[in-house]
Amino acid sequence: xxxxxxxxxxxxxxxxxxxxxxxxxxxxxxxxxxxxxxxxxxxxxxxxxxxxxxxxxxxxxxxxxxxxxxxxxxxxxxxxxxxxxxxxxxxxxxxxxxxxxxxxxxxxxxxxxxxxxxxxxxxxxxxxxxxxxxxxxxxxxxxxxxxxxxxxxxxxxxxxxxxxxxxxxxxxxxxxxxxxxxxxxx
Amino acid sequence: xxxxxxxxxxxxxxxxxxxxxxxxxxxxxxxxxxxxxxxxxxxxxxxxxxxxxxxxxxxxxxxxxxxxxxxxxxxxxxxxxxxxxxxxxxxxxxxxxxxxxxxxxxxxxxxxxxxxxxxxxxxxxxxxxxxxxxxxxxxxxxxxxxxxxxxxxxxxxxxxxxxxxxxxxxxxxxxxxxxxxxxxxxxxxxxxxxxxxxxxxxxxxxxxxxxxxxxxxxxxxxxxxxxxxxxxxxxxxxxxxxxxxxxxxxxxxxxxxxxxxxxxxxxxxxxxxxxxxxxxxxxxxxxxxxxxxxxxxxxxxxxxxxxxx
Numbered sequence: 001x002x003x004x005x006x007x008x009x010x011x012x013x014x015x016x017x018x019x020x021x022x023x024x025x026x027x028x029x030x031x032x033x034x035x036x037x038x039x040x041x042x043x044x045x046x047x048x049x050x051x052x053x054x055x056x057x058x059x060x061x062x063x064x065x066x067x068x069x070x071x072x073x074x075x076x077x078x079x080x081x082x083x084x085x086x087x088x089x090x091x092x093x094x095x096x097x098x099x100x101x102x103x104x105x106x107x108x109x110x111x112x113x114x115x116x117x118x119x120x121x122x123x124x125x126x127x128x129x130x131x132x133x134x135x136x137x138x139x140x141x142x143x144x145x146x147x148x149x150x151x152x153x154x155x156x157x158x159x160x161x162x163x164x165x166x167x168x169x170x171x172x173x174x175x176x177x178x179x180x181x182x183x184x185x186x
Numbered sequence: 187x188x189x190x191x192x193x194x195x196x197x198x199x200x201x202x203x204x205x206x207x208x209x210x211x212x213x214x215x216x217x218x219x220x221x222x223x224x225x226x227x228x229x230x231x232x233x234x235x236x237x238x239x240x241x242x243x244x245x246x247x248x249x250x251x252x253x254x255x256x257x258x259x260x261x262x263x264x265x266x267x268x269x270x271x272x273x274x275x276x277x278x279x280x281x282x283x284x285x286x287x288x289x290x291x292x293x294x295x296x297x298x299x300x301x302x303x304x305x306x307x308x309x310x311x312x313x314x315x316x317x318x319x320x321x322x323x324x325x326x327x328x329x330x331x332x333x334x335x336x337x338x339x340x341x342x343x344x345x346x347x348x349x350x351x352x353x354x355x356x357x358x359x360x361x362x363x364x365x366x367x368x369x370x371x372x373x374x375x376x377x378x379x380x381x382x383x384x385x386x387x388x389x390x391x392x393x394x395x396x397x398x399x400x401x402x403x404x405x406x407x408x409x410x411x412x413x414x415x416x417x418x419x420x421x422x423x424x425x426x427x428x429x430x431x432x433x434x435x436x437x438x439x440x441x442x443x444x445x446x447x448x449x450x451x452x453x454x455x456x457x458x459x460x461x462x463x464x465x466x467x468x469x470x471x472x473x474x475x476x477x478x479x480x481x482x483x484x485x486x487x488x489x490x491x492x493x494x495x
Contacts, residue, residue, distance in 0.1 A: 128284075132285045135285045135286060139288060
């Protein structure tokens, strides 16, 4: 009789472990997929910047420091892209964003530039890409929150460390003007 | 549930899981409906013919479920005369769709335009990997960017929640049931006053009454199932769409504009009406009240969106 009880308890525990382990794997996989979405858009932004610099350079010939800054920031962001953690990448991307702002601020002073179709297309593309980055980031952070929450709640937290699950980092951009989350009632 | 601590996020994963069960339930329900209809009509034409009719009924319902699963979206898009957008057409619409798809974590769906000035939109497909969004020319012309974002977010929520598969299945199955009932109705008409009635006693008469009643009632029941399913999904898509854009007034204002426009959408019909973001037929009969509405009242939806701020 006692043997049966012991077997049942061990079986139940094993099932519980398997279910929890698989759930954590699923959640972590979602975080990785969401991160890939951000990565694609960040790379797209890196690809657009050299063209933008070339186009603006043709009109604003005396602003070399601004161009140098943005080129350096881009190189740093590209370098961070290959290996760095979300936190370090966010830092590099923030630098790049503020350098880009100054390029657009310079461009404002050249009305002829504003009329160039290529410049219009590029700035529209960059705006759209930044929009996509912010949406991809929101999805990523939502998945990180789900994963981290489930990692830190009892009883999962007791053995998550044993299996080598670690909390993931959020991807926070500095000047993203976020709208507040609306309250949903049913 | 792991999302308890974050009530503001309606996970598309949860909604998708719920819809998987809903899909199975719906197929079972429609198969039963078609089987009952076939049984009694078979009995009506020949005693014992009910059982013989069952394999045909199952074949038809399985066939239409399969067709709707694999080709339902194409049928619906073709019937709505929707044209797929080229890669450089309507860049603003494309950017909105791509950005919001990223926010929801689904692949960017194919985008279709219906050349009609009545503003409306729908989403269809069997899963997010095979999804399409169709918007009318009127929607693009009449809405500004935040409103368009609201509408697209609503449609993408249908995609993420797997509502689209349920709706495609229901649409095609309702069509099948209507078609079957129509055939039966015609065969009653052509065999009217035949010798059958003489050969049978009271049981035959009862079966005849049941068969005729079913031929009338089945399409209505099928329609009611469709309406119940679609109305309930709209509130959820409004809410998750608003969470996605973080800007409920955008969708509220879009719904107000769509409601204010009184022209019906030419390419929509009774079967596809429930797919659209707002009833495209503009025919809500006041007297049946809300039983036969394809959509929840638009004022109620706007009120709920406004309550979210």
